[in-house]
Amino acid sequence: QTFLAIVFGPCDKCSKEKPLRxxxxxxxxxxxxxxxxxxxxxxxxxxxxxxxxxxxxxxxQLFAVHQVAERVEALGxxxxxxxxxxxxxxxxxxxxxxxxxxxxxxxxxxxxxxxxWDSFTTNKEHAVTMPxxxxxxxxxxxxxxxIACGGLDNKCSVYPLTFEKNENMAAKxxxxxxxxxxxxxxxxxxxxxxxxxxxxxxTCALWDVESGQLLQSFHGHGADxxxxxxxxxxxxxxxxxxxxxxxxxxxxxxxxxxxQSFETHxxxxxxxRYYPSGDAFASGSDDATCRLYDLRADREVAxxxxxxxxxxxxxxxxxxxxxxxxxxxxxxxxxVWDVLKGSRVSILFGHENRVSTLRxxxxxxxFCSGSWDHTLRVSA
Amino acid sequence: xxxxxxxxxxxPDMGIKMxxxxxxxxxxxxxxxxxxxxxxxxxxxxxxxxEALHLGNLIVKHGYIYPLRDPRSLVLRADESPYRFQTxxxxxxxxxxxxxxxxxxxxxxxxxRKQGDLIEHEKDNYNLxxxxxxxxxxxxxxxxxxxxxxxxxxxRGDRIVIDCQEQAYWLVNRPPPGVPNVLERGPERRNCHTTxxxxxxxxxxxxxxxxxxxxxxxxTRVKSSICLEGYIKFNEQYVPxxxxxxxxxxxxxxxxxxxxxxxxxxPTVTTPTKxxxxxxxxxxxELIMDPLGRAQLLEFLKKEFSAENLSFWEACEELxxxxxxxxxxxxxxxxxQFLAPGATRWVNIDSKTMERTLEGIKTPHRYVMxxxxxxIYMLMKKDSYPRFLKSDLxxxxxxxxxxxxxxxxxxxxxxxxxxxSSPSPALLLPAGDAEERSRSPSTAPVPEEES
Numbered sequence: 001q002t003f004l005a006i007v008f009g010p011c012d013k014c015s016k017e018k019p020l021r022x023x024x025x026x027x028x029x030x031x032x033x034x035x036x037x038x039x040x041x042x043x044x045x046x047x048x049x050x051x052x053x054x055x056x057x058x059x060x061q062l063f064a065v066h067q068v069a070e071r072v073e074a075l076g077x078x079x080x081x082x083x084x085x086x087x088x089x090x091x092x093x094x095x096x097x098x099x100x101x102x103x104x105x106x107x108x109x110x111x112x113x114x115x116x117w118d119s120f121t122t123n124k125e126h127a128v129t130m131p132x133x134x135x136x137x138x139x140x141x142x143x144x145x146x147i148a149c150g151g152l153d154n155k156c157s158v159y160p161l162t163f164e165k166n167e168n169m170a171a172k173x174x175x176x177x178x179x180x181x182x183x184x185x186x187x188x189x190x191x192x193x194x195x196x197x198x199x200x201x202x203t204c205a206l207w208d209v210e211s212g213q214l215l216q217s218f219h220g221h222g223a224d225x226x227x228x229x230x231x232x233x234x235x236x237x238x239x240x241x242x243x244x245x246x247x248x249x250x251x252x253x254x255x256x257x258x259x260q261s262f263e264t265h266x267x268x269x270x271x272x273r274y275y276p277s278g279d280a281f282a283s284g285s286d287d288a289t290c291r292l293y294d295l296r297a298d299r300e301v302a303x304x305x306x307x308x309x310x311x312x313x314x315x316x317x318x319x320x321x322x323x324x325x326x327x328x329x330x331x332x333x334x335x336v337w338d339v340l341k342g343s344r345v346s347i348l349f350g351h352e353n354r355v356s357t358l359r360x361x362x363x364x365x366x367f368c369s370g371s372w373d374h375t376l377r378v379s380a
Numbered sequence: 381x382x383x384x385x386x387x388x389x390x391x392p393d394m395g396i397k398m399x400x401x402x403x404x405x406x407x408x409x410x411x412x413x414x415x416x417x418x419x420x421x422x423x424x425x426x427x428x429x430x431e432a433l434h435l436g437n438l439i440v441k442h443g444y445i446y447p448l449r450d451p452r453s454l455v456l457r458a459d460e461s462p463y464r465f466q467t468x469x470x471x472x473x474x475x476x477x478x479x480x481x482x483x484x485x486x487x488x489x490x491x492x493r494k495q496g497d498l499i500e501h502e503k504d505n506y507n508l509x510x511x512x513x514x515x516x517x518x519x520x521x522x523x524x525x526x527x528x529x530x531x532x533x534x535x536r537g538d539r540i541v542i543d544c545q546e547q548a549y550w551l552v553n554r555p556p557p558g559v560p561n562v563l564e565r566g567p568e569r570r571n572c573h574t575t576x577x578x579x580x581x582x583x584x585x586x587x588x589x590x591x592x593x594x595x596x597x598x599x600t601r602v603k604s605s606i607c608l609e610g611y612i613k614f615n616e617q618y619v620p621x622x623x624x625x626x627x628x629x630x631x632x633x634x635x636x637x638x639x640x641x642x643x644x645x646x647p648t649v650t651t652p653t654k655x656x657x658x659x660x661x662x663x664x665x666e667l668i669m670d671p672l673g674r675a676q677l678l679e680f681l682k683k684e685f686s687a688e689n690l691s692f693w694e695a696c697e698e699l700x701x702x703x704x705x706x707x708x709x710x711x712x713x714x715x716x717q718f719l720a721p722g723a724t725r726w727v728n729i730d731s732k733t734m735e736r737t738l739e740g741i742k743t744p745h746r747y748v749m750x751x752x753x754x755x756i757y758m759l760m761k762k763d764s765y766p767r768f769l770k771s772d773l774x775x776x777x778x779x780x781x782x783x784x785x786x787x788x789x790x791x792x793x794x795x796x797x798x799x800x801s802s803p804s805p806a807l808l809l810p811a812g813d814a815e816e817r818s819r820s821p822s823t824a825p826v827p828e829e830e831s
Contacts, residue, residue, distance in 0.1 A: 080624075083634040101805055102642060103633075120633065121801045144805025161804065191701035208704035215704065215746075234669060234697075235757060254747050258592060277614045279607065296602040308427050308435060321622035323615050331438055333431075340615060347431055363645065365623040366634040380624070380634035 078336060078346045083366065084378040086117055088124055093370035094151075095185075095357045099140045102363045106147045107370055108135035114149045116161065119368065119378050128159055128169050137186040137197070148176070148195055150183035156197050158209055177207050184226045189253075196239060196253075198225040204241050206253060218251045220258045227271045233278045240281050242269030248283050248293065262293045264300045271315045275339075276322045282339075284313030290327050290337065304337040306344060315357045320364025328355030328369050334379075350377060447544075486550055488524035617662055621655055629653075630784045639800070644784055647671045654781040661769055664761040668693075676777065680768050681760075688725035689756050689764070692718045696753035700746060711744035719752075729755050 008019050091111040098105050103120040112133050116126040132153035139148045141158075150156035156177035159169050177183070181200035188195055189206075194215070198204045204218040204225055223244035230239045238259065242248045248269055250260040267286035274281045280294045280301070289305035290313050304325065311331035318325055324345065325337040334348040334355055353372035360367040366380035421432035440447070487506045531539055620626050633639045644653055652672055660667040660676075667673040674690070681687040695718070699710045718727045719737065729737070733751050740748040768774055 099805065101802070103802065104804065118801055118804075120639070123801060125804060163804070189701055190697070193703045194701055210703045211705060213704055234665060235754065254750075257588075260596070275611075276618065277610070279610060294604065294607045297604045297607045298599070298601045299604070301604060301608065308421070308431070311438075319622050319624045321615055321618035321625055322611070323619055323622065323625055331435070333434065340611060347428075349430065349434060360624075363623065363642075364621075365628060365632050365641070367624075378634060380632050 080336075080346070080348060080379050082350050082377045082379045084119055084122055086119060086122055086376040086378070087374070088115060088117075089113060089374045089376075091374060092353070092372040093356060093374060093376055094134065094136050095138045095149075096359060096368055096370045096376060097138055097140045097147075098359055098361050098368070099144050100142055100362055101144055102361050102365070104140070104144070105368055105376070106138050106140050106149075107357075107376055108138040108149050108151070109374070110134050112151075114138055114147065114159075116147060117376075119376075126161055126169060128173075130157070134182070137183050139186050139188055139195075141188050141192040142190065143192050146192055148186050148188065150177065150186060150197070152182050154179045154182060154199070156183055156186050156195060156207070158195070174209065174212070176209050176212050177205060179203070179205070181224070184224065185228050187228060187230055189230060190234070196228060196230065198228045198241055200224040202243070204228060204239075204251065216253060216256045218256055218258070220249055220251075220261075221245055221247065226269060229273050229281065231278050232274055232276065236278065240272050240274065242272040242283050242285075244268040246285075248272055248281070250295065260295065260298060262300060264291060265289070267312065270313060273317050276318055276320065282316050282318065282325055284316040284327050286312035288312055288329075290316055290325060292325075292339065302339070302342050304342060304344070306335075309335065314355060315359075315369075317358055317360045317367065319360055319367075326358055326360065326367055328358040328371075330354045332371070332373075334358065334369055348379065350379075351375070447548075483550065483553075485520055485523045485527070486546060488520050489528055491524075621659060629786055631786065639802075640784065644782075648675075651780060651782055652777070654778070654783045657774075657777050657781040660774075664765045667765065667768075668760075676773065677760075677764075677768060680771060680773050681764060683773075684764065684767070686764060688718065688727050689760055691725060692727045693753060693756055693760070696749045696756075699749055700753075704746075707746055708744050711741055711748060714749060715741055727752075727756060728759075 008017070010017055086105075086107070089107065089109040089111075090113065091109045093107055093109050096105050096107040103118055104116060104125070105119050106114065106116045108114045108130075110133055112130040112135055114128045114130060114135060115124055117124050126147075128149075130149060130151070130153065132151055135149050135151035137148075137150050137156070141147065144161075146158055146160045148156055148158045155175050158174045158176050160172050160174075162169060162172070176195055177186070177197045179197065179199035179201050181202075183197055183199050185198040186195055193209050195207050195209055196204065197207065202219070202221045202223060202225060205214055206216040206218075207213065208215055218241070221241070221243040225241050225243040228239055228241040231237075237253045238250055239253060240248055240250045246265045246267060246269065247261050247263045248265075249258045249262075251257070252259050265283065265285040265287055266289075269283050269285045271284040272281055273283075275292070279296055280292055282290055282292050284290045288309050288311060289303050291300050291304070292302040293299065294301045304327070309329065309331070311329050313327045313329050315328040316325060318339070323339055325339050326334060327337065328334050332349070332351045332353060332355065334351075336345045336348065337343070338345050351369065351371040351373055355369050355371045357370040358367060366378050368376055368378045370376045418429065418432045418436055421427065421435055422429060427435070483505070491506060531542065534542075623632055628641055630640050630644075631638050633641050643649075645656060648671060656670070656672070660670065660673045667677055678687055678690055681690055692714070695710070695714050699707065699714065702710055717723055717725050719729075719734070719741075720726075729752050733755050737749060737752045
C-alpha cells in the first residue's frame with residue numbers, strides 16, 4: 001500500500017486550511033480536505049485510482065448475506081398451525097423456556113405465577129406464586145429438576161421441582177442473584193450449578209447457585225440490559241447481551257470483559273439469539289427490524305425488515321438448521337424470515353395481544369410463543 | 381411509526397381515494413370506506429389481505445382512524461362502512477394526559493345529551509368520577525353545557541365528525557371492560573437518555589476502553605464472503621435434520637400426537653436413527669454432546685488406549701460448571717487421577733501446559749484446567765475423531781442405524797390419539813440422587829417413554 005504525502009493548504013471545495021488529499025473527479029486532480037472527501041465522492045467514481053482508503057472501505061460495506069445466497073433455493077410455502085394452546089395464566093405471559101426433554105416448558109406471567117407444563121398433554125405440573133409481579137425471566141435447568149425465575153423483585157430465585165404432595169415448592173426456594181433493578185433475563189449455563197442473569201441496572205452477572213455467590217459481573221451497557229443468550233459451543237465461554245442502549249455486546253465469561261459490540265439498531269434490543277453454529281447471532285428490536293450479526297466478520301450481515309411491519313420485535317429464535325428465523329412482534333403476529341435470503345417466508349396470526357416470548361423446542365420440532373393475551377401456543 | 385403510515389395514507393396523490401360519504405342524511409367530507417383502506421395497504425406494501433386487515437385493525441384500535449357508522453367499536457370492516465382519519469390533536473403519540481377531568485366533562489356532555497341513557501360501564505365510571513371529584517363537579521357540568529352550546533352552532537356534518545372523534549379518542553384511552561388496552565406498556569425502561577447507569581468515566585474506564593480498542597484492532601476479521609459461505613454450508617448440512625424444514629420420521633409428535641419420534645431419539649436408546657449417526661460425522665461437537673455418541677466415542681477410544689482423554693475432559697467440564705464450594709476437591713481429584721506422575725489414568729499433555737497447570741493447581745480456581753482441557757479436546761478432535769469416522773465401529777453404527785418409516789396418514793384425521801404423559805425428569809430420581817445427578821452436567825436423566 002502506498003502512503004500519500006500529506007499536503008497542507010486550502011481545500012479546493014470548502015477553502016478551509018486543512019491537510020489535503022488528491023482526489024480525481026472527471027479525470028481532473030483536485031485537492032480536498034478529508035471532510036470534503038467523505039462528502040463529495042459520488043458512486044460513479046468508485047473505481048478510479050487514487051481513491052482514499054476510506055472510500056474503498058465504505059463501498060464494500062453493503063455486502064450482505066442475500067447476495068451470497070442467491071444460488072440457494074427459495075423456500076416453498078409454509079404451513080404452520082397452532083397445535084396446542086396452553087391456558088391457565090391469569091395475566092400476561094412474559095417469558096417461557098423449554099426443558100431438555102423437548103416437551104415440558106416453564107412460563108411466567110405478570111401476576112407472579114410461574115407454571116411448569118407438559119405442553120404435549122397440556123397438563124400443568126407445578127405452579128409457584130412469586131412474591132412480586134412482572135416475572136420477566138424464567139429458565140429451566142438442564143437436568144430438568146429445577147427452574148429459575150425473577151422480575152421486579154430484583155432477584156433470581158431457583159426452585160427445585162418436587163412432586164411430593166406435602167412439600168410446598170416455595171419452601172425450598174433459593175434466592176440466588178441480587179441486582180439493584182429488575183431482572184430481565186436469566187439462563188442456566190451447562191449445568192444446574194450456575195446461572196447467568198441480566199438486569200435493568202445495566203449489568204449481567206454469573207452466580208453460583210449453591211452458595212449464591214457472585215462469580216463474575218459484566219459492566220459496559222449504558223442502559224437496561226434486556227436479554228442474553230449463551231454460545232452453543234462447549235469449548236466457548238461467551239455470551240451475548242442486548243440492551244436499551246441499542247448495543248449488543250459479546251462477553252467473555254471468564255474475564256468479565258466485553259469482546260465485541262455492535263451498535264446498528266435504532267432502538268432497544270429486546271431479544272438476542274445465537275445462530276446454531278455459534279458464529280453469528282440475531283437480534284430483535286423495537287425499531288421493527290431483526291438483524292443478523294456475524295462474530296468472525298465483526299459486523300452486521302443482514303437486516304430483516306418490511307415497510308408494513310411497524311411494531312417492534314419482542315423475541316427471536318432460529319430453527320434447528322438456522323434457515324428460518326421466527327420473530328414475535330408487538331402487533332400480535334409472528335413473522336418467519338428466511339435467514340439466507342433475507343425475505344419473509346410467512347406470517348402467523350392467532351394471538352390476540354402482543355407476542356412477548358418465543359422459543360424453538362430443543363429438537364427443533366416446534367416452537368412455543370407466549371403472549372399478553374394470557375395464553376401460550378405451540379405451533380409446528 | 382404508525383404515523384408515518386397514516387401520513388402517507390393521507391397523501392393526496394398516492395393516498396386513499398376519499399369521497400364524500402353519506403351518513404344518514406348529512407354529507408361527511410373526507411371519508412373513505414373500509415375496503416379502500418384494505419386495498420391501499422395491500423397495494424402499497426405488497427401484503428396479503430389477511431395481513432392488511434390485521435394491520436388496518438390495529439391502526440383503528442390505536443385510534444388513528446375511526447369508524448363513522450358504528451363509533452362504539454373500534455374495528456376495521458373491509459366493506460363499504462365509512463371511516464375518517466383522526467385529527468393529530470387526538471393522536472396517542474402526543475401523550476396528552478387523558479385526565480379524569482376531561483373524561484368527566486366528556487361523560488357529562490354525553491349524559492346531558494342522551495338524558496341519562498349512558499352505556500353500563502360509562503354510567504359506572506360517571507358515578508365513580510362524581511364521587512371522586514365532587515368538589516369540581518359544578519365546573520364539570522358547566523364546561524359540558526358550554527361545549528354543547530358551542531357545538532349546536534356548528535353544521536350538522538361537523539358535529540357528527542367531532543362527536544365521533546371524541547368518542548374514538550375516549551374508547552382508546554378508557555377502554556370498556558373486556559377490551560384490551562392498547563396503550564399498555566411493560567415496566568418502565570430506561571434508555572441512554574434517561575439512564576441511571578453510572579458509567580464512572582475515571583481512569584479505569586478509559587484504561588479498559590483503550591484495552592478494548594487495542595484488542596479490537598488486533599483481532600483478525602474474516603472476510604464477510606467467507607462467513608456467508610459458511611452459513612450456506614451449515615444450512616446444507618443441517619436442513620435435512622431440521623424437523624420444521626424437512627419434516628421428521630416417523631412423524632412430528634406435535635402434529636400427529638405420536639411420540640414415537642421422541643422415543644426413537646431419546647438420549648439413550650439401543651439403536652440410534654440414521655440421521656442421528658450421520659450428524660455425529662458433521663463435527664466433533666455433535667459427537668461429544670450427544671450422550672449416545674459420547675458413549676460410542678468412549679468405546680472407540682478404549683480400543684485405542686486413549687480413553688482417559690475423554691474421562692479427563694469430562695472431569696474438567698465438571699470443574700468448570702460445578703459448585704463453587706467443591707472446586708478445591710474436584711481439582712485435587714483430577715490431579716490424583718490424571719496428572720500426578722504415576723497416576724492410573726495419566727493423560728498425555730505437552731510439558732509446557734503441564735507445567736502451567738501444575739503451577740495453577742496450587743491456587744485452584746474454576747478455570748485452572750482450561751489450558752489442559754483445551755489441549756486434550758483438540759487432541760481428540762484432530763487426532764482421534766477422524767480415525768473414529770473411518771473406523772469399523774462407526775461404519776457398523778451407520779449400517780445398523782434405522783430409518784423409521786413414515787406413519788401412514790390416518791383415514792379419520794379427527795380422531796386424536798391418546799396423549800400419554802411422560803414422567804418428569806424431576807421425578808425419576810429420589811431427592812438425594814437428584815442433587816447428585818444435577819452436579820454432573822454431561823449426563824441428563826432419561827425420561828423413558830411409556831408405551
